[in-house]
Amino acid sequence: MAANFWSSSQCDLLLEARERRAEEASRAPKPKARPRRRQIVLRGVEPEPGEPGSSGGGPGSVVTQLVDYAVLLSKELKIRQRPVLTACAYLWRLRPETLDPPENAVGWSELDDERHITAVTMACVYLACKVEEQPVSADKVAGFSQGLCSATDLLDAELCVLEDLSASLVVHHPIDDVERYASLVHADGEASKVAMACAEETRRTDLLLRYPPHVIALGCLRVAMALEGADTLPWCEQNGVCKEDVKGVCAELVKRCRSL
Amino acid sequence: MEHYEKGPTLGEGTFGRVFAATDKRTGRRVAIKKIRMGKAKEGVNVTAIREIKFLRELQHENVIELIDVFPHKRNLYLVYEYMTSDLEAVIKDKANLRLRVGDVKAYMRAILQGLAACHGHWIMHRDVKPNNILLGPSGQVKLADFGAGRVFGSPNDKKFTTQVFARWYRAPELLFDSQLYSSAVDMWAVGCVFAELMLRRPWLPGNNDLEQLSLIFEALGTPTEEQWPGMKSLPTASQVVFKPIASPTAASLRQLFRCGADAVDLLQQLLCFDPSRRMSAEQALRHEYFGNEPAATPWADLPRPAVPFGEEGSSRPQGGAREAAEAGAGAGNNGHLLQGVRRSSFPPEGDCARDATGVKASASEVRMSLPAEMKMGENERTPVLGGNGHRDSLEAGERPQLGSADKNYLRKRKLDMDRAFELASND
Ligand SMILES: Nc1ncnc2c1ncn2[C@@H]1O[C@H](COP(=O)(O)OP(=O)(O)OP(=O)(O)O)[C@@H](O)[C@H]1O
Ligand SMILES: [Mg+2]
Numbered sequence: 001m002a003a004n005f006w007s008s009s010q011c012d013l014l015l016e017a018r019e020r021r022a023e024e025a026s027r028a029p030k031p032k033a034r035p036r037r038r039q040i041v042l043r044g045v046e047p048e049p050g051e052p053g054s055s056g057g058g059p060g061s062v063v064t065q066l067v068d069y070a071v072l073l074s075k076e077l078k079i080r081q082r083p084v085l086t087a088c089a090y091l092w093r094l095r096p097e098t099l100d101p102p103e104n105a106v107g108w109s110e111l112d113d114e115r116h117i118t119a120v121t122m123a124c125v126y127l128a129c130k131v132e133e134q135p136v137s138a139d140k141v142a143g144f145s146q147g148l149c150s151a152t153d154l155l156d157a158e159l160c161v162l163e164d165l166s167a168s169l170v171v172h173h174p175i176d177d178v179e180r181y182a183s184l185v186h187a188d189g190e191a192s193k194v195a196m197a198c199a200e201e202t203r204r205t206d207l208l209l210r211y212p213p214h215v216i217a218l219g220c221l222r223v224a225m226a227l228e229g230a231d232t233l234p235w236c237e238q239n240g241v242c243k244e245d246v247k248g249v250c251a252e253l254v255k256r257c258r259s260l
Numbered sequence: 261m262e263h264y265e266k267g268p269t270l271g272e273g274t275f276g277r278v279f280a281a282t283d284k285r286t287g288r289r290v291a292i293k294k295i296r297m298g299k300a301k302e303g304v305n306v307t308a309i310r311e312i313k314f315l316r317e318l319q320h321e322n323v324i325e326l327i328d329v330f331p332h333k334r335n336l337y338l339v340y341e342y343m344t345s346d347l348e349a350v351i352k353d354k355a356n357l358r359l360r361v362g363d364v365k366a367y368m369r370a371i372l373q374g375l376a377a378c379h380g381h382w383i384m385h386r387d388v389k390p391n392n393i394l395l396g397p398s399g400q401v402k403l404a405d406f407g408a409g410r411v412f413g414s415p416n417d418k419k420f421t422t423q424v425f426a427r428w429y430r431a432p433e434l435l436f437d438s439q440l441y442s443s444a445v446d447m448w449a450v451g452c453v454f455a456e457l458m459l460r461r462p463w464l465p466g467n468n469d470l471e472q473l474s475l476i477f478e479a480l481g482t483p484t485e486e487q488w489p490g491m492k493s494l495p496t497a498s499q500v501v502f503k504p505i506a507s508p509t510a511a512s513l514r515q516l517f518r519c520g521a522d523a524v525d526l527l528q529q530l531l532c533f534d535p536s537r538r539m540s541a542e543q544a545l546r547h548e549y550f551g552n553e554p555a556a557t558p559w560a561d562l563p564r565p566a567v568p569f570g571e572e573g574s575s576r577p578q579g580g581a582r583e584a585a586e587a588g589a590g591a592g593n594n595g596h597l598l599q600g601v602r603r604s605s606f607p608p609e610g611d612c613a614r615d616a617t618g619v620k621a622s623a624s625e626v627r628m629s630l631p632a633e634m635k636m637g638e639n640e641r642t643p644v645l646g647g648n649g650h651r652d653s654l655e656a657g658e659r660p661q662l663g664s665a666d667k668n669y670l671r672k673r674k675l676d677m678d679r680a681f682e683l684a685s686n687d
Binding site for chain 2: 137138139151163169170
């Protein structure tokens with residue numbers, strides 16, 4: 001399936017997002033995003049420390065936290081790599097409104113908030129497992145929340161996630177492209193392992209919303225090869241891949257690795 | 261739901277009812293499928309998920325368009341473009357519709373183009389049959405029903421289930437239980453549809469998997485080692501010995517189908533035993549058949565059944581019921597996975613009993629010799645699904661003993677069951 005990224009719904013999403021960003025950039029400086037009123041607490045997941053200087057994280061850091069939660073959940077249920085990656089991509093694609101339900105709903109408490117966001121996160125994992133043809137049972141997934149969410153909550157959230165993703169369920173992952181390009185840029189076993197690890201780490205970033213998967217893969221390979229003293233940038237350029245994009249991916253990856 | 265004006269029911273599928281509707285925003289006519297969620301413990305059915313995920317990626321004039329997906333009151337609704345009929349209705353309406361060579365060519369080209377698009381996206385359809393090929397209000401021909409679809413061609417492909425396709429359209433490698441197959445299975449089914457378009461009746465209507473194989477071999481000859489090199493190593497191929505039958509000559513096929521040499525050549529290449537040499541959709545579209553006269557009929561001029569969906573009244577009972585009635589007891593011409601399993605694994609009890617006592621099986625004209633164990637294997641092959649009573653009605657004493665090798669084989673079969681079936685059987 002990876003061969004068809006250019007005709008995929010993911011490609012459309014990417015182009016739309018680019019247009020939106022360009023439009024936003026051309027407009028007057030936009031008002032600061034509304035800060036979340038508090039850190040959400042999810043079982044076993046540390047909240048992201050946030051950018052130095054700012055109080056708490058932006059919307060992105062909430063998703064990072066949810067990704068970590070999804071990964072923990074998947075470890076416990078022994079879910080394979082691919083559904084986990086797909087679930088993380090879903091989490092990044094969700095609209096902020098889905099993650100952040102209206103505050104002033106009557107009788108809405110902080111517990112409801114937590115329950116809602118947990119159910120949505122679990123639903124992403126649950127749905128991704130079905131999409132990747134490795135289904136897990138709803139009871140098992142809901143069980144991970146230790147009574148916070150019931151299976152019914154999970155199934156309701158599944159519908160909500162399906163709608164929010166506007167039913168675009170197929171995700172192309174950089175990890176496939178790392179395999180494909182590794183030999184082309186002469187990455188040996190060790191380097192391609194590092195590149196794979198980088199590609200897996202990108203699930204904690206919004207890179208997939210900003211770049212096509214193969215560009216992310218080339219960024220990962222470049223970082224890995226840089227550790228061996230080689231620069232793959234000229235190769236990317238020769239093959240018609242935008243140098244700036246690859247550099248952008250690398251910058252993000254390096255920032256990630258620093259914060260680890 | 262508030263955007264749509266609900267109209268009459270068009271049909272009943274395995275996972276929900278399909279009704280006509282009008283989009284109030286655009287005035288466009290659509291068909292909406294309501295996915296039953298009711299008692300489902302596992303949320304949105306995997307079949308629906310597959311349909312959504314594939315149709316979202318496939319935008320092609322010969323693939324049905326999925327316009328929208330939305331939840332409403334804890335049910336999921338899929339909005340499709342509105343279609344008026346299907347190819348099965350055309351094939352069956354012998355009284356009113358004449359199919360010219362150009363018409364058949366147009367249908368074939370549309371089906372092949374749709375499949376080429378799927379295969380280009382590494383998607384196998386796995387349920388190609390006339391009633392999954394829908395016809396639009398102005399004659400468009402589109403593939404529908406991707407609920408059995410599956411991505412293929414990835415290096416880490418694991419085993420696929422072989423319980424796909426309605427039996428009559430099932431490729432021989434599937435009947436021999438090969439679990440690593442590819443888009444070639446769709447091409448076999450296209451060949452069967454091609455034959456059916458020319459004959460105006462299903463060409464190879466087997467009542468169970470073994471009979472299906474023998475029908476295929478009778479019609480196309482028993483494949484030799486040269487024609488299908490890998491055959492002997494397929495899971496169940498070594499357990500059955502088929503009588504050698506010579507391949508039919510092109511002339512005899514021309515006579516049967518009353519068609520040209522080009523059509524016979526295309527048919528033979530689509531129904532090639534060796535999946536690796538079977539023609540692909542792309543290749544088929546380049547076949548001389550499509551270049552030769554008469555040209556394919558433009559779709560606007562294709563024949564249309566007099567009775568559109570939803571207006572068949574009592575003459576067309578809903579979905580599977582109609583097929584089952586026509587196919588006779590135990591004959592599954594139903595694409596739905598689970599029903600396919602049930603039917604293929606539980607042939608009429610009478611057959612089993614007679615097999616066991618050594619009296620000629622119902623498929624008496626079936627020219628093949630095979631050990632009794634294999635026949636049992638055929639019946640036992642799937643685990644009991646729910647409390648289906650068919651097996652219990654067999655007296656224990658009538659059952660032949662299974663050899664231990666066969667028992668292992670059966671046990672393995674049970675373990676290999678596609679997870680999807682477990683899910684499907686929950687419903
Ligand atoms: N796009 C459509 N436009 C008009 N009618 C449709 C459309 N899709 C389906 N239908 C009608 O609804 C019926 C059910 O469709 P559906 O694909 O859900 O089930 P099915 O093909 O009968 O089931 P299955 O193949 O799973 O056994 C069809 O037989 C047809 O009559
Ligand atoms: Mg159908």
